[in-house]
Amino acid sequence: MLTTLAIANYRSIRKLIIPLSQLNIVTGANGSGKSSLYRALRLLAFTAQGRLIAALADEGGLQSTLWAGPETISAAVRQGMHPPQGTRRNEPVNLKLGFCTGQLGYAIDLGLPSPSASMFGADPAIKRECIWSGAFLRAAGLLVDRKNWGVHTRAADGSWRQMTENLSPFDSMLAELADPHAAPEMLTLRELIRSWRFYDHLRTDIDAPARRVQIATHTPVLSADGASLASTWQTICEIGDADGLKEAVSDAFPGAMVGVQPVGNGLQIMMRQHGLLRALSAAELSEGTLRYLLCIAALLSPRPPALIVLNEPETSLHPDLLPALARLIIKASGESQIVVVSHSTRLVAALEREGGATTIALEKEYGETLVQGVHTLEQPSWRWPKRRTGLRRLDRPQLFLSQQ
Template sequence: MLTTLAIAGYRSLRELIVPLTTLNIVTGPNGSGKSNLYRALRLLAETARGELIPSLAREGGLQSTLWAGPERFSRDMLAGEQPVHGTVRKDPVSLRLGFAGDALGYAIDLGLPPPDSTSQFQLDPVVKRECIWSGPVLRPSALLVDRQGAALRTRDDEGKWTPVAQPIASFDSMVTEFADPKTAPEMIAVREQIRSWRFYDHFRTDTDAPSRRPQIGTHTPVLSNDGADFAAALQTIREIGNPVALDAAIEDAFPGCRIAVANRDGHFEVTMRQHGLLRPLKARELSDGTLRYLLLVAALLTPRPPGLLVLNEPETSLHPDLLPALARLIADASTRSQVIVVSHATRLIAALEREAVSQSIVLEKQLGATRIVGADELDIPAWKWSAR
């Protein structure tokens, strides 16, 4: 389980250290930085898929994603006695992402390449530093794998450092470019940990949504991000997952209703029988809210639970009366996975906060920078970024 999430220099997240527990509810007013926190976590996940730099490019490049405020705030600025103004930069341009748990921690530091008149890629971000360490806090004695620029070195059980002959391109993460179970088993452990993370946000429910159409049915223990394999995912839960929990989740939200998966020449389609109707409704006939709830059921009751499950505004399109049932579904999922829910639905938040393993992280902005409300009352974990 992750105990700490750290982001620095990403949009409104000037410097944010987030404590994590089993079930985490991230909330706050519009514009407080909830979406930025979610997007930063997704960026961190892209390191294990070799998509970090392309993902930044899709956001407009490093320059568009960097913190746009001053490097530091003076006391007078924070007190409102002096207008916010720029200062002389002391530190290099940097976007840093990291996490830690009781066993391992990982951090990556992105910046701009050194001036080179022969290259057209002067705004293309490069990896300046990457580290993997043991335990919850980065210390020199805890470092296990260390990457500075193109140079990579690993530490053996006796504490001796060994350089890796294979250089790494400035735009690649060491997590995807190096894997040796003998010299760096921690690298493989971190990569597989990150790859197990699962994200769901804003399932499509329009008339052309993939989830409304019949699809070829194959065993699907993990629902895709777009819900295209929705019917197969539900049938997989029924056959090799927890069919009792599946029926209970439907009954909890829609009393007297039942769902089934029709199979026509290998094409699967979800149907729903409702009380009082003479025939079951097909997926293309369901309301947006009903379809979205069923998609969340398929995601949360997966027979292959991830290490970390992240839901961004799962309440979208749902009637408020469905939120208690959704909260119970999320709470049940937190018994198998660590869960982060980003939401501004008061009823959902209140229901989740009643869970013993839950923690609310309320965000707000101060001078454009996202901060945690009442951070002094939370047990903010220690965190240290690696120097370049």
């Protein structure tokens, strides 16, 4: 379970260190930074998939995703004595992401690329990556350390051994390196991160893939857009919690039953509702009903991941379905850590009341995303790894670390 999430200089987040529990709700007004926090979690997941730099490019590049405010916000500004003003930077340009599980921690620091003749000079460069043991980074707990091109691991006797000295600045060590003997912690974190699942684009429109007949194949994990709904549903029936499926449907739609019907070499979802003479196919279901079925398939997977992140799962749902959705999420939190991003007060209240969820209420102050009612001193302990300064590579004369 993630115990701490740390983000610095990403969009509206200047510096945020958040404690996490088994079930978490991220809420707040529109524009408070919920989407920024969600995207930051996605970026962390991309590190282990080798897609981090590409994901930043999709967002407009590093310069478009950096915190746009001043490096520090003075007390005078917060008291309204004068407007925010730019000052001379004390730190190099950076975007930093990290988390801790209590046993292992990870942090990555991205910055401006070193001057070179490359036509990819706008790509951000990974300046530092660290894996450590314990609740926060300390020198004695550092296990794997990447500085620019070089990656070193700590041996059992406390000495440092080189894994590579030629890692590309756009490649994360989590995605590129694997040595179960020299760095088992790296493999542990890689598999942990790769198990995370994000659901923010479950399609329920008239042309949604979930409404069509799908090829019959074992599918224990619902696809990100929900296209594999019928196959996932049948897989859960055969190797997962079939009774849980029935209970979840009955909780939201009393008297209704959902099954899977073969069509040629494919499958389609069929729903029989109380009072109707025939079952309805997925193509005939309302957007709200289809979305709820998608949530059931996502949350009752026979292969529960370490983390599930749901972005506004209440979209298209009737308010009367929100208590049932909350109970479904609470049940799933018994197998996976869950983060729900939502602005539905009814869903938030149900998760708090029935599931004891930790609520992270965000707000904006001078453009900066903050957690309501949490002082800096009340945040979890966290230390960012520092960059090595003044380093030059003599064997690469075209690259200079003038940007540290």
